[in-house]
Amino acid sequence: MDRVIGHVDLDYFYAQVEEVENPSIKDKPVLVCVFSGRTEDSGVVGTANYPARELGIGSGMPIALAKRRLEGTDAVLIPMHHEKYEAVSEKVMDIVRERVDVLEQTGIDEAFFEVTKASAGDYSNARSLAVEIRKAILASEGLTASIGLGRSRIVAKMASDSAKPNGLAVVAPGETEGFLDPLPVIKLYGVGPKTAQALAEIGVRTIGDLAAIEAAKLEKRFGVKTAVYLHEAATGTDDEPVAERQGATQFSRIITLKMDTRDADQVLDELTPALDDLRSRLLSKGVSFRTLSAMGILTDLTIKTRSRTYEVPIDDLSACRDDMQGLLRDLTGSASKELRRAGIRVSSLSTRADQTSLTQFQ
C-alpha cells in the first residue's frame, strides 16, 4: 500500500495568533518582533503577516529597517509572546494528532503526519481528512493552516509550501514526478549549497536531472549512502518514517550583550541569568547532557563556537561554570572581532529513564 504522508504548517504563525486575539489589526501590516533591548529598535522581525509582506517585510529583517519601510502606514509592531504561541501550538498539534496515525512535530508551527491507515491508503480519503483538519484548526483556534499530502515526507513538505497560505495541495503518487522534476535541486530537503554546487558540477540543476542521473555517477561523487539518499529524495521514494519525537536533542539560551566585548569574564557575567535558567529547565525535565558549548556572535554576525564533551552525563549545569569560562576564553581569544551576542548550548542529552535502562544491562 502507498504511504500517505502529510505536512501541516500554520500560516504566518506568531502574527496570526496576535490577529486572532485582536481582530481589529488583521488588515494592517502586523509584525511580531524580537526586541533585543540594546537600543529602542534593535532586534528583528520574527513573523510578518501578508499585508506586511506585500510591503517588503520579512522574517529576520532588522526592526529599524522594517520601520523605515513602513513609514506612513498603520503598521502594528508587537513584541513576541512566546508562551502564548507555545500554548496555541500545543492545542493545534493535539487537534491534528487525534485525526492521524502518527504526528511528528518539527517546529512550533509545523508537523509531519501519516494517514496511511486513517485514509486506507486512498488519496481521496486523505484529502477529506486534510480538509477536516484545516476546518477543525480554524473552528477551534481561528487559525488558517496549509497542508501538503504526498507519498513521502519530502513530497508532503514541498506540497504544503506550494499551498501557502491557507491552502491544501495533494500530490498523489502518480503526480510526484511532475511536481518535483521542474524544481531547482537546492529546494530538495537535505541538499545544501555545498551539495548543490557539487551537483551543478556534474550537470544536475533540477530535481528531475537528479532523478535521472546514473547511480554510478552519484556514488562516485558522494559515496553510496549520500547517493542513495539523493536518488530517493529526488524521486519521492524516500521512506523515512514519521515518528513521534520523544524530546529535544539540545537546549540553548542566547542573549544580546549590553555592549560589544571580547572580555570572557564580562560575557560569563552577563550570561549568568541564562545559565541559571537553562540549569532549571534541565533539572525540571530531568535531562542530563554530555556536550557543553559556548556560542558567540561577533559584531559582523559571524558565529563562533567552542565545545567540550564529557565522558559521563552531567545533571547539574552549575558544575560547569569553570568549563564554560574556559570555553568562553578560548572563543574570545580566537575571535577576530568583539562579541555582540553570546550563548550556551547543551547537547548529547539523556534522561534518568535512559540511564536506568542502560544500567539494567550492566
Place this chain on the structure above:
DNA sequence: GTATGCTTTCGGC
C-alpha cells in the same frame, strides 16, 4: 573506503 563520533558552521522559522 566506509562507518562513526565529535566539533563547528549553516540554515529554517
Place this chain on the structure above:
DNA sequence: TTACGGCCGAAAGCATAC
C-alpha cells in the same frame, strides 16, 4: 547609509577506527 533574535536541527569537516 546602516540597521540585526533566539531558538532549533542538519550539514559539513575532520579524526579515528575497522
